Amino acid sequence: MALILVTRRRSHQSHSNGDPGWPGPSDSVRCRLTSGLNSVDAVSMVLSVRTGRADEIEPGGVGTVGDPCAGMSLGALLRGWRERALLTQEQLAERACLNVRTVRRMESGALLRPRVTSMLLLAEALELNGADRATLNAAAHGQPGPAVAGPPPVTVPRQLPADVAALAGRDRELAVVEGHRSSHTVPVVCVNGMAGIGKTALAVHAAHRLAPLYPDGQLFVDLRGHAPKAPVEPGTALARVLRTLGVPDEHIPWHPDDRAALYRSVLAGRRVLIVLDDAADEHQLLPLLPAGPGCLVIVTSRRRLTCHGDARGLSLDVLPVTAGIALFTRLAGLDRRAPSDVLAEVVRRCGLLPLAIRIAAARLRARPAWGVRHLLDRLACDRLAELADGPHSVAAALDRSYDRLPDEQRRVYRLLGSGGRAGFGADTAAALLDTSMPRARRLLDQLMDAHLLQETSPCWYRMHDLVHDHAAAL
Template sequence: MAAEAAAAGAGHEVTGGVTSMEGIQDRPLPQGPYAPGTPPGALLRGWRERALLTQERLAERAGLNVRTIRRLENGALRRPRPSSILLLADALRLDGEERAVLAAAALGRTAAPPVRGDRAGTVRPAAADVPRELPADAVPFTGREAESAAIEIHGSSGAPVVIAVEGMAGAGKTALAVRAARRLAPRFPDGQVFVDLRGHRPGRAPVHPGEALARVLGALGVPAQRVPEHIDDRAALYRGAVADRRILVVLDDAACEEQVRPLLPAGPGCRLIVTSRRRLTGLDDVRAVPLDVLPVDHAIALFTATAGHDRVAGTPADVLAETVRRCGLLPLAVRTAAARLRARPAWTVEHLLARLNHARPTELDAGERGVYAALDLSYQRLPDDQRRAYRLLGSRAAEFGAEDAASVLGTTAPQARRLLDRLLDVHLLQEPAPGRYRFHDLVADHAAAS
């Protein structure tokens, strides 16, 4: 490989066009890049040359600066950003195994052992026994490259970890977790299990941890009559069932750590992705992937794709930007507003914006699936003192500190800080700078009406 690389000469035009994906996958893999400890730059160069791409062509395809690729290949950049790795993996059409090797090298780790049978027909469980429960991707999925890359990297690394996607109601946690899990799926040939823990579902209690275990055991092929009564026995059976299998478990909408704990990864080939509106600080070995609202350009892309390009065509950019800002850049709200526009052929984006300016809560109300209903479920889960703090503080538009909060709540600053911490933990409050707090616009709407 090294000789090939030297012969090809990095950075020089290599003859031949870009081949089809099948062509790339059919070609034998270069052996060199897989050696343990190979730096990411050498891997990158090997796969770039295999794809017959110059550094410039690869940069163009990946949407990266050619300098980033040069620095990576010559070893000057040893810790690239996860989003760059993901873009490169896509541009080089790497398969699941190769993506994992590249991701692990970029983190300075060894990848999980390769999946036997992925390439050349070695034994795998019968397809009928393998749970494939991941729901379909949100269509069209927009943005979140850095967060997807972070999940992919943690999910591909050698250590069994819990990846927690955390954020406020409607931020897109489920959509992201599903998308990332689908991309990771080829690395988990023994199955992918998806369980809705119903942490925030109208009229339904969160799933009991014992029930969640029974559900996962069922997905793994344990007949209902063999699922033990006691939760500890179920957990033991689960650990045994997954100990030497490569299984990806996605737990959606966890209300608390207790729901998750019995399902922690129990073998080196297991990975767990959890989504939650709450920070799961009580679990060990959690890699948190916090999810903020969307950047304006991605929110506009989501709005346009949902409403339809024809409904948005000709709208001035500042009107579109203002419209998605009025939706708080929150995916759920952006989609709700865009769906309203699509359903009303006579409306223009300007008209929608005027309505959002006039009566946002009414415009974004989508019943049980709307943003205010989602926030209400978070509110309902709070104890009384936190609900009171939320109501009294939540309607303030401006940033504030713990002292201000204490005077509004009629309490001491330490006590106010404790309450603010709890609201931060459930993503009903934001802390843009240390000790400075603010409520998201839509949360403020909800708090004012609570």
């Protein structure tokens, strides 16, 4: 008679608040093998002891624990349980202290007589419950298993919002997003621009077009960088995403750094498209970036963000006049021909800003008594007041950008709004701000990073018309 002791130790993260880590605590498996049992019989004996069914097992057989469940091979079961645990073959092999080739051969059916220790370690690594261990017993014998449901399918997240019905004048930008690839690092596209420029619409539209290339799922995370409430903390966003990816609450670590590490592990070897909308800054963004090249990340932000690695920045400008007219007429549902010069003036009064054009079109469509000229006359008075429709408002969007500025930049913003609409140089800004030229340039650079100021040529600046109206009204 031989006595074999198999011990498998797994790392355990513990925290002062008692939250569980990943994976579970250290564990030991004791196997008592008799010389008269073959390897499969030994596995049946040990696993049945673990499930409380030792009295039902005889050498060469498996106890009666339910009706047969046909068609579940050992390889299919292992693959299903591994996918349920959100593990790659490499990760399962590492957790079970096995060679990855062993896992591959078992899943493919090439390894028909697995070793006792291999089966035990895999059962522990997959944290199988009693019913699953009984099913494994039968599969190890090559016999039908008990009548238990197979591993539940892994839910593939499809979180993208509805695609926009009208996206005009963004063909070049779409080509940039769709064409950004990397073979070594995760490709990241940071779409930035002023409030209402159409960043989210572009990101969502591109994501819908790219979705078939990422069959393991599409995630959409609203980081609320410029929402009325505080931006989402990285740890909170990571916990939400991990739950979406199937990680149980008890396996989500307490510390944000550990959550980020688990997030990268779960996404390893998968092709997932991730849209991170309205990022506030790099601190919020970086923990949410995967590590491998299989995923694609599209970020939107009102700020110019610096992402390390193979990241591509894409700044959105206002629409061309022709694209603005096309967007306006489509959304307004104009079934009659309006003078092109009037339409052009309407979209110019909207600052060629997609949000403003959409609001103006919605107002015209909701008021059948209005004509395009009447709308133009209203926009000539107080256009910020006119460019509001229910929860959508250009002024409110700019308010949120202003609210996120530090006090000193708010002061600069208000002072620049008190001047004229024409462009100005750094020397004029220095005089207006009563400061030195170098410091004036730094302050102006900070407003440009927030997309509240434009630099039309070196050291020559201007405000977008709607931004100037907003700053002047403060």
